[in-house]
Amino acid sequence: MYGSNDHSGADRWEKACGSCHKDQVGRMASSQMFTNAGMIAQIQATWEDERPGVAFAAQNGHQFVPDGSELAQVSVAGLDNLSGELYRKFCSRCHLASADNDPTSAGHAAGCAACHFPYGEGDTYQGTDRTVRGQGPHSATHVLRGLPPMGACERCHHRSGRTALTFQGLQDGNNALVPTRRGRPGPVTGSDGRSFTHIAPNVHFEAGMECIDCHTSREVMGDGYAHAGMEGQLEIRCEDCHGDGTRRPQAVKSARESDAPVRESRQYARPMAPGVRAVLTGKGRPYSNVFESDGRVVLATKRTGRLLPSPVITGTPAHTIAGHGRLECSACHSRAVPQCYGCHTSYDKRESSWDFVKDEDAAGGFAETEDVRTLYPFPLAVDGRGRIAPVTPGCQTFVTVIEADGHHSKNESVARYRGKQQMRFAPFYAHNTGRRAVGCSECHGNPTFLGFGQYVVENGAIRSTLLCERNPRKALDGFLSMEAGRVVSYAAISRAGARPLDHDEVLGVLAVNLCLVCHERNDDPIYRARLDYGALDDSLHRRLLADRR
């Protein structure tokens, strides 16, 4: 599946794959993996403070937004600024409409073949046909993968958010190239000279699940609408299978053979039969591999048919804590959250690099250096849904622009965002979920989780210890500080409505420590209602707290 042999590319897929799979090809044309429109919009917002919505895409296109109105998307080739160039020369390598055949990269074919005929090690053919074995760029085998393997997802999703890595228990931290493997850089090598080390994997991966066991075809390949970003295209949520504090997972009976769960699961190891009570996604659509059985929620892995009972947490003490209703599951159940602090990008007009959209070598080259990576602890903030979620730099970009004559027209410059120069963090589900949650005191008692970075408590204030070299009054690994007793934020959370916790919220989180000191357990009755700090002054507490020395 390469070059003229690849009939699944976007220029031909309607006549090739689309002759049978018209629905899928139609949906793909609007999906974020094909348009990259949300990604481009985020880069425009965070690099140029431009917000034209999803006006630009990887290619021209005629779309419909969820309210039914039409949208003409313009090719990013016409986005004539640094954000356009950054997309075309970096980010667009993972764009599904075009192949990435660089053997040092994690390549993929164009169009449907990117996922359904995935490339393998070194982008070479690894199958049984001796004629082409070891040659590339080719798909790893000639077998069409109706259910894309995790390796196909990993081809792209091992960068940026690195979700395919953290899900499997890998991280590319500091690119230390050690421990070695057979005397070479290791222990697991990635594209572009990167090395991965092992961390505890996602509990779902340990249970035998793959990417496709959670992610539905509709959210991966699109639902036919051009959403404002990746979040709009997503339809699954943890609560779908596990419930939330007050609401159990919802299910609906699929009665007919043409119902989606039955139809979509035909090629699964365990197809759904008419009559199955399919569990519903966050958008109210049925899963094709999650169902109710004898009052329990069960997931069937698509490839192997393994049945995995899903624990439902509704009504449990840990999930009915007053005040925790706003928490995303990932706020407590994330283990490793990759955080890249200090992204120093230089754009040198004297260099040239490949423009993957224009398909040409073009003037201007990017180079990146970093400051620090961490995995844990991680900061929390309010996400675009108004809920408390982990955030990660997205991005802390310092831009240097070197003009053709060698002078620096920008030097470690911080872009304007929402009208002022500031760093950006992004809400982030890192895909490294653990059964064990972050402990109550661990989170409430550690201001790093609030966004102060690593810290000391000094003179009645929280003081960060890892600092921004451009402004040592600010944390490098955070976005909050305390000035004259007030909590001040100096970075934005880059989604509409998203923001750091404010002064009242931070103090609210810290005040819980007044109770947690003695009331350590989450099933303590005091956490079933709003905390009454006045209780510390009642006779019982005064007696208990009296200094008897």
Next chain:
Amino acid sequence: MARWTILCIVGCWLIVVSPVGRAAVAPTAGGPTAASKECLRCHESEGKILTSIMASRSGERAFARRAFGDEGDRFFVESCGGCHVTGCADCHGDDAHRTGRPKDGACLRCHRGYSAGWEYEGRAPREDHERYQRGATSQGERYLTMLPDVHFERGMSCGDCHPMRSLHTGRQGAKGCRDCHRSVATGNPGHAIAGHVEKMECVACHAAWASQEYGTFLVRSKTEAEDDAFSPLPKWGPWRKSGHLKRQDAPPLGLDARGLVAPIRPRYLLFVTDPGRGWENRLLAAEWRAFTPHTVRRGSVACGGCHDNPRRFLLEPDAERLYLLEKDGLTLRSYWNRDGQRVVNGAFLPLARHERMNQKTPEFLRQELRQWQNLLEHAAPRSRR
């Protein structure tokens, strides 16, 4: 003072083996240089510094022997070129009478990187890979900007605590914290716990951060082509050097030579790959050292930063491990698990003591509550209740 002495001995090791260190001070075999002999004619008593640990590097030699066995001396010669005191001019310059007391820069020329000293001015080593080697330099090395020591902010220099007179007599410092801070501040809830004041070094709480390297790797390739694969890493003599994991937060705690609770850090968890010897990620040393981070602040982390934080004492429960070292081919289970590791100038906190310190005594609970009350009382009131 023994603590300080040992600290200084090992403090030089990393500098000594680093290429920048070799450039800083050329090694000289034998006794005092001719110029130094001239100085000693009048300053005879100061001559002891020329046989002190800063000159002999006995600590680094001993480490090399512990790690490499019989080949330790060879490693030392091959990889440890200099950064030791060879004569008076190393610190006082060529015109010593004009220089007088050395400036901090003279100390930091050696006491930088992973060595004690650099952090005083708010500097921590960066990751080894070239992607992370950016930003400002000090003494030829790139650094991360950290919160400096409060004494540095007040204008104090190295010599204010480490006068030459003490160094000349083979001691590391003339002053400990309590020499100046004779009584502890009573408003601090931590000071109200008798065990804190009696059984802990001040820096156990008041060192705000320390650079920590978990897994120091040396890699030697057989061929130039193989070495090229490691080219983003710095060269150390015939080796490439990398660190598996670095942190710059509050370091773990153990016991120092005085039996007091003190910061400890890896120095070194040394892994070596040398295909010529059949070594792949071979663990040559798993040594920690009690030390004094020069990152003193008035404050500290919250009580929970140590209490109920077993990782801080290298007692990380297996189920809570984030890094799975065995899958990376390492023989250590976890960097924060004391099995197979030791503190060479002290000890890990005995389990019984660890259990005792985590008992929620009424006194502890009162002070922990007071700590949070203090923080909340200093903050501006909430507008929404």
